[in-house]
Amino acid sequence: MQISIFQAILIGLVYYLGNATWLIGIGYYTMYRPLVNGFFVGLILGNPVLGTMIGATINLMYLGFISAGGALPGDPCLAGTLGTAIAIASGIEPEAALALAVPIGLLGTLIWFAKMTVNAFFVHKADQYAEEGNTKGIAFMNIVPPQIFLFIITFFPVFFAALYGPTAIKSAIDFLGTNVLNSLIVIGGMMPALGIAMNLKAIFKGDNRIFYFLGFLLTVYLKLDIIAVGLFGVVLTLIYMKLKKGGSEVVR
């Protein structure tokens, strides 16, 4: 399918919103994530179900995404919005979309870098308002210039990429043949291992490790879905914490 100009505008807005400040602080937890922006891009392109599936798949890669101290390992918002748009428009599998989305996500770090660098300039302007004791000026400097700049560097790249990207990707895949598509699907299947491992780095410690294998075994042998494992997990966690506390009391 062909993405229309109007649809490309809306997709550009989704990416801006995911990075912008307007969603009362929860934008970073919601619209920024492929699971959510994939759904919205799907909605814009008339197929929210497919968008959700693709977004969910891409999000596997960014499960362990942590931005700390202003460092950004890839851009899940760009990977989610553009990845989903390109996948729907060129009709490729979610796994192949994931393999395409991850390099796109790396490009997003450039946008982040530009924002983090240019914004410092606005803070110096705010210093002048502070000298005057002007609280309105402080509010203005925190909102208007950085958000206008952010809009420029987020909206336009995504608008153009959504408009012209799918055709380019589709002709590249047509040219390279089905072997490439198969490779993309294999890579897309392997890629979540990295997203998961990055999250493991934060929590795979001490006794926690046993529970990782438990969760794994529950799905491969008992075929439980994630919600079921999650609920078992809550119960087991409560029991474990209780036993551990009780144990230390006995020792005392």
Added chain:
Amino acid sequence: MSDNTLNNQDVKRKQLTKKDLRKSWIRWMTFSHSCYNYERMQSLGFAHSMCPIINKLYDKKEDKAAALKRHLAFFNTEPNVGTMVHGITIAMEEERANGVEISDEAINSVKTGLMGPLAGIGDTITQGVITPILLALGIGIAKDGNLMGPILYTVLISAIIIWISYTLWMRGYKLGKSAVEQILGEGIFNNVIEGAGILGCTVIGALTGKYVTLSTSVVMKMGEGQVALQADLFDKIMPGLLPLLLTLGVYKLLEKGKSPIKIMLYIILIGAVGSLIKIF
């Protein structure tokens, strides 16, 4: 004469209301990262959030200017758990506006002293465990096209984040600095992190089993018969063996300090070559 005016000021104690605190919180919540930058990080977001407080507490222009400059200093923390810093800062500003000797350095050192530990705890709790667990649940529902996945995820994560941020903001104001340090020492946060870590590991394990896919198409000839490695061996013993080994292997590389981008390139290379020579 001068004694009289002093007394007058003492009588009119400046008291912040819950509404003032809320005004300040909603500004932080919305605009904390609006002007995030490498030089002073969340400094402007912090100063902006203090504007309603400063307007209420200080009448003179010089006092407002001094307060704004104070809060334009470098600041960076996890924006939701870190709100305890704001609560404490507001309490200190209120004292100061009522004549208690609190120096700029005192306020600044409380901010810088707490923002680091709270950033560490906060990043682990919100980004390290709560978000991945809820994302995993959402992805689990959404993967086959159920729209409740993103919707449920959005509702749950929003409610939890807003609750954490608001509660700790108000707590910080009420308890003050020493009490917060006590809480940090008691390890309540540690219990939360530990419990959430266990739940997180369980769910992440399930994700590995469900959504990392890798299978081999290698067929080994053994005399007369044939053994398809995947169907006859792995699927019989442990269906998700290859994905599990892959995930743990990537984890080991990360532990050794290999950069995620490098590992990503390895995966692309192995996947491409492996599928072309028909191993996968």
